[in-house]
Amino acid sequence: MNIVNLNMTEGRSVPFVFEENVPVKMRSQAVSLFYDKVEALKEVTLSILANRITAIIGPSGCGKSSYLRLFNRMNDLIWNAKVKGQVFLDEEALYDPKIDVVELRKRVGMVFQKPNPFPMSVFDNVAYGPRLHGAKETGKLSEIVERCLRQAVLWEEVKDKLKGSAFALSGGQQQRLCIARVLAVDPEVILLDEPCSALDPASTMRIEDLMQELKKNYTLAIVTHNMQQAGRASDYTAYLLMGELIEFGPTKSIFTYPRDKRTEDYLTGRWG
Amino acid sequence: MHSQAIELTSMRESKPLRSRPKRDRERLVRIVLAIAGWMTVVILALIMIMLFVEGLPIFAVTNPFSFLFTSQWFPVSDPPVFGILSLIIGSLMITATALVIAIPLGIGAAAFLAEIAPPPLREAIKPVIELLSGIPSIVLGFVGFLLLAPAIQRIFNLDSGLNGLTAGILLAFMCLPTIVSISEDALSAVPREYKEASLALGATRWQTIYRVLIPAARPGIVASVMLGMGRAIGETMTVLMVSGGRLAIPSFITDPMSAMTARIAIEINNAVFGGLQYQALFAIGIVLFLITFSINLVADLVLEKQRRRYA
Amino acid sequence: MSRIVRIIALLVSVSLFLAACGTPTATSPTTGSTSPSLEGGAIVVKGSDTMVNLASAWAEDYMIERQNVRITVSGGGSGIGIAAFLNKTADICNNSRPLAQEELDKAKAAGLEPVSIVVAKDGVSVVVHPSNPIGELSMEQLAAIFGGKITNWKELGGADSEIVVLSRDNNSGTYTFFKEHIVQMKDKKAEYGLMVQFLPTSQGIADEVARNPKAIGYVGLGYLSDKQKALAVKTATGSAVLPSVATVLDNSYPVSRPLFCTTNGQPKGVIQDYLAWILSPKGQEIVRSLDFVPIQ
Numbered sequence: 037m038n039i040v041n042l043n044m045t046e047g048r049s050v051p052f053v054f055e056e057n058v059p060v061k062m063r064s065q066a067v068s069l070f071y072d073k074v075e076a077l078k079e080v081t082l083s084i085l086a087n088r089i090t091a092i093i094g095p096s097g098c099g100k101s102s103y104l105r106l107f108n109r110m111n112d113l114i115w116n117a118k119v120k121g122q123v124f125l126d127e128e129a130l131y132d133p134k135i136d137v138v139e140l141r142k143r144v145g146m147v148f149q150k151p152n153p154f155p156m157s158v159f160d161n162v163a164y165g166p167r168l169h170g171a172k173e174t175g176k177l178s179e180i181v182e183r184c185l186r187q188a189v190l191w192e193e194v195k196d197k198l199k200g201s202a203f204a205l206s207g208g209q210q211q212r213l214c215i216a217r218v219l220a221v222d223p224e225v226i227l228l229d230e231p232c233s234a235l236d237p238a239s240t241m242r243i244e245d246l247m248q249e250l251k252k253n254y255t256l257a258i259v260t261h262n263m264q265q266a267g268r269a270s271d272y273t274a275y276l277l278m279g280e281l282i283e284f285g286p287t288k289s290i291f292t293y294p295r296d297k298r299t300e301d302y303l304t305g306r307w308g
Numbered sequence: 309m310h311s312q313a314i315e316l317t318s319m320r321e322s323k324p325l326r327s328r329p330k331r332d333r334e335r336l337v338r339i340v341l342a343i344a345g346w347m348t349v350v351i352l353a354l355i356m357i358m359l360f361v362e363g364l365p366i367f368a369v370t371n372p373f374s375f376l377f378t379s380q381w382f383p384v385s386d387p388p389v390f391g392i393l394s395l396i397i398g399s400l401m402i403t404a405t406a407l408v409i410a411i412p413l414g415i416g417a418a419a420f421l422a423e424i425a426p427p428p429l430r431e432a433i434k435p436v437i438e439l440l441s442g443i444p445s446i447v448l449g450f451v452g453f454l455l456l457a458p459a460i461q462r463i464f465n466l467d468s469g470l471n472g473l474t475a476g477i478l479l480a481f482m483c484l485p486t487i488v489s490i491s492e493d494a495l496s497a498v499p500r501e502y503k504e505a506s507l508a509l510g511a512t513r514w515q516t517i518y519r520v521l522i523p524a525a526r527p528g529i530v531a532s533v534m535l536g537m538g539r540a541i542g543e544t545m546t547v548l549m550v551s552g553g554r555l556a557i558p559s560f561i562t563d564p565m566s567a568m569t570a571r572i573a574i575e576i577n578n579a580v581f582g583g584l585q586y587q588a589l590f591a592i593g594i595v596l597f598l599i600t601f602s603i604n605l606v607a608d609l610v611l612e613k614q615r616r617r618y619a
Numbered sequence: 620m621s622r623i624v625r626i627i628a629l630l631v632s633v634s635l636f637l638a639a640c641g642t643p644t645a646t647s648p649t650t651g652s653t654s655p656s657l658e659g660g661a662i663v664v665k666g667s668d669t670m671v672n673l674a675s676a677w678a679e680d681y682m683i684e685r686q687n688v689r690i691t692v693s694g695g696g697s698g699i700g701i702a703a704f705l706n707k708t709a710d711i712c713n714n715s716r717p718l719a720q721e722e723l724d725k726a727k728a729a730g731l732e733p734v735s736i737v738v739a740k741d742g743v744s745v746v747v748h749p750s751n752p753i754g755e756l757s758m759e760q761l762a763a764i765f766g767g768k769i770t771n772w773k774e775l776g777g778a779d780s781e782i783v784v785l786s787r788d789n790n791s792g793t794y795t796f797f798k799e800h801i802v803q804m805k806d807k808k809a810e811y812g813l814m815v816q817f818l819p820t821s822q823g824i825a826d827e828v829a830r831n832p833k834a835i836g837y838v839g840l841g842y843l844s845d846k847q848k849a850l851a852v853k854t855a856t857g858s859a860v861l862p863s864v865a866t867v868l869d870n871s872y873p874v875s876r877p878l879f880c881t882t883n884g885q886p887k888g889v890i891q892d893y894l895a896w897i898l899s900p901k902g903q904e905i906v907r908s909l910d911f912v913p914i915q
C-alpha cells in the first residue's frame with residue numbers, strides 16, 4: 037500500500053491506484069457537473085476499487101451526493117444538470133449516448149439518505165426489482181426475497197410480517213429493507229447516500245456491520261458527513277470541498293496524516 | 309399562590325401569561341370558523357330537505373318502481389306518465405363513455421406534466437389546461453353540435469351525429485382539466501424518494517409511474533376523477549345540445565339518448581310550480597343525488613381501506 | 620381526505636341539481652301592470668321562443684316612437700312565459716299555444732284573469748334535407764312518422780333508410796301545437812314515437828335537417844332557408860299546399876296556428892296602447908317582414 041498520492045493535482049491523468057492487485061470498479065475522469073451555470077463539481081478525478089468501501093466526505097453542499105449520483109446517472113432526473121468529463125464503470129463510459137440507463141441502474145444500486153420503502157408490503161418492496169426485470173413465479177420471488185432479507189440481516193425480524201406494510205417497520209429496519217431491495221436486483225455496486233443520517237446509533241452500527249459483510253460481494257461507495265463513520269467503516273476516503281476533490285487516499289492515512297491543511301481543518305472539527 | 313406568581317411576573321414587567329385580549333381574539337376566530345362550518349352543513353341539509361320535500365310526493369302518484377324501471381316519459385300529457393329508466397341509462401352511458409376517455413388521457417397527461425415534461429414546459433402548460441376548465445359548457449356544446457356531431461356521424465356511419473358518444477366525448481373534454489390538474493398535483497406531491505428509489509432499481513420511467521407513483525397518488529387521483537365525474541354526470545347544456553334527446557332506452561352508445569340533468573334543465577322552467585311534472589323533476593334530482601352519493605361513498609371506502617393499510 | 624371527498628361529493632351533486640333547475644324564474648317584478656299610465660312605463664314581455672324575435676322587433680320600433688316606454692323581452696318558451704305571467708313577473712306573455720287547464724286554474728288561484736288576443740299567425744313547416752326526393756306528405760303520414768308508426772323513408776316512396784325524426788322538446792309551444800294538431804289528429808291518446816329525438820331549439824332542428832339526409836323535423840316559417848326543403852302538406856280532402864305567408868293567411872296550409880299575447884284582464888294604459896300598436900298596420904308589417912303571417 038502506498039500512502040503517497042502523487043497525481044491529485046494533475047486532474048486529467050489516471051488517478052493513482054493504491055492496491056496494485058485490486059481492479060478499479062468505477063472511476064471519474066476530470067468530471068464536472070453544472071446546474072445551469074453553477075459548477076457543482078470541478079474536474080473530479082477519482083477511482084473506486086472493487087470490493088472496497090469508499091467514503092466520500094465533506095461539508096454540506098460540497099457536491100458529494102451529486103458526485104455519487106454520477107455513477108447511476110441519477111443526476112439525469114435534474115433537468116438542468118449537465119455533465120462534462122468522463123465516468124466509467126468497468127472502463128465503460130457511462131455518459132456515452134448509447135448507454136442504457138436502466139441496465140446501468142440494475143448494476144449500480146443505490147440506498148438513500150431517508151429510508152424510502154414504497155407504500156407496499158415488506159415482500160412487495162423487496163420483490164419490486166425482480167418483478168420489474170421479469171420474475172413472476174411466486175416461488176422464485178419468495179426465494180429471492182428471503183435471500184435478500186437474510187443478506188440485509190432483516191429476515192429474522194420481519195419473516196412473520198412480510199405481508200404487512202413496510203411503514204410499520206422502524207427506521208433502521210426500513211433502511212435495511214431498502215438495502216435488501218437493492219440486493220434483490222443483484223447489482224455489482226451499491227451507492228449509499230448518507231444511509232444512516234436518519235437513524236439512531238444502534239441502527240447505524242447494524243448498517244455499518246452489514247456494509248462490512250456486503251463488501252465481500254459488492255463494491256460500495258458511501259457519502260457521509262459523519263467522519264467517525266467514514267473512519268470506522270471505509271477503506272478509502274475522498275474529501276470534497278466546494279465541488280473540488282481536496283484529498284483522496286486510504287482512510288487510515290487520511291485520518292492520521294492528512295496532507296492538505298483543509299482536510300486537517302475539517303477532520304479536526306475546526307469547521308464543517 | 310397563583311395570584312402571587314402573577315404579581316411577581318408583572319413586577320418584572322414581562323408579559324402576563326394570561327393575556328386577556330389575545331384569548332378573546334382567538335375565541336372570536338374560533339366562533340367565526342365554527343359558524344362558517346356549521347352554516348355549510350345546515351345549508352346542505354336544507355337543500356337536501358328541499359330536494360326530498362319537493363320530489364318525494366310524486367311517489368304518491370307514480371310508484372317508485374315504475375318511476376325507476378319504466379321508460380315512458382310524457383310529463384305534459386294527460387294523464388302524465390313518468391318513467392325515467394331511459395334517462396338513468398342515458399346518464400350512466402354518457403358518463404361512463406366520458407370517463408373511459410378522460411381517465412387514461414387525464415392521468416396520462418398528468419403523469420407527463422408531473423414526471424416527464426421539463427419544469428418550464430409544465431409551468432407553461434398547466435395554466436392553459438386550467439384555463440380550459442373555464443370554457444363555458446354552452447360553447448363546448450356549440451362546437452360539439454357544429455363540428456363533432458357531423459364528424460361522428462360520418463366516421464361511424466350513423467343515422468344521427470347527435471348521440472351518446474358525441475356527448476360522452478365532449479364531457480370527457482370538460483372533465484379533463486379537472487382530472488389533469490388535480491392528478492398532477494397529487495403526482496407531484498408524491499415524495500421524490502419513491503421515484504428515485506424506483507428509478508435507482510432500474511425501473512423505466514413508465515414502470516415508475518404506473519407501479520409506484522400512481523398507486524402512491526391514488527387518493528388524489530381518485531378525488532380528481534370523482535370531481536371530473538361530478539362535472540360529467542351533472543353537466544346539462546352540452547348533453548342537452550348533442551346527446552340527441554331520444555327518450556327510448558338506448559341499446560348502444562351511438563344511439564341518441566337523454567340524460568337526467570338535461571331533462572331537469574329543459575323542463576323545470578316550464579313545469580308548473582308544485583305540479584306533478586315539477587315533483588317528478590325533483591325526484592330525478594333525488595335519483596341523481598343518490599347515484600353520485602353512492603359512487604363517492606364507494607370510492608371513499610376503497611381509499612379508506614387502502615389508507616389504513618399503508619398509513 | 621375522506622371527509623373532504625365526501626363533502627365535495629355532496630356539494631357537487633346538490634349544486635349541480637340547483638344549477639340545473641334554478642335558472643330564470645327569479646326575474647324582478649315591475650310596476651307596469653299595477654300603475655299603468657299613458658305617459659310612460661315599463662313592460663316586461665316573456666314567452667314563446669317562436670315569438671321572441673318578433674316581440675323584440677315590435678318592442679324596438681315601439682320604443683322609438685314612445686321614448687318614455689321601456690319594454691324588455693325575453694324568450695324561453697310559452698310555458699316559461701305563462702309561468703312568469705302567473706308569478707306576476709311578466710306583464711305580457713307571448714304564447715304560441717292557448718293556456719292549459721292547469722295554468723288557467725293556477726291563474727284563478729292567483730287572482731289573475733288571463734286574456735289572450737291573436738297577434739299573428741305561424742305556419743309550422745315540415746322540413747327535410749334538400750336531397751330528399753319526397754316533396755309532399757299528408758297529415759296522416761306526418762302523424763304516422765312523428766307517432767313512430769312509419770320508420771323508413773321507403774314506406775313513403777323515398778330511399779331505403781331510417782327516418783331520423785326531430786321534434787322540439789316539451790318546453791316549446793310548437794311541441795304541443797304539433798302534437799295536438801298532427802300526432803293526435805286521429806287518436807287523442809297518441810304520443811310522439813319512441814325514436815323521436817327532442818332538440819332544445821328550432822335552430823338545432825333546422826341545422827340538423829340541413830346536414831342529415833335522413834332527417835325530418837318541423838320549424839316555424841322564420842327558420843326556413845334554402846338549406847332545408849319545406850314539404851307541401853295535404854289534408855285528407857284538399858290538395859298539397861306549401862307553407863308560405865299567403866297559404867297560412869288564407870288558411871289553406873293545414874299546419875298553422877295563431878300566436879297570442881296574454882295579459883291580465885282587458886289591457887289598460889300603456890299595455891293597451893302597445894297591443895293596439897302591434898295590431899296596427901305598422902306592427903303587422905313587422906310580422907310580415909319576419910316571415911310570420913299577419914292577421915289582416
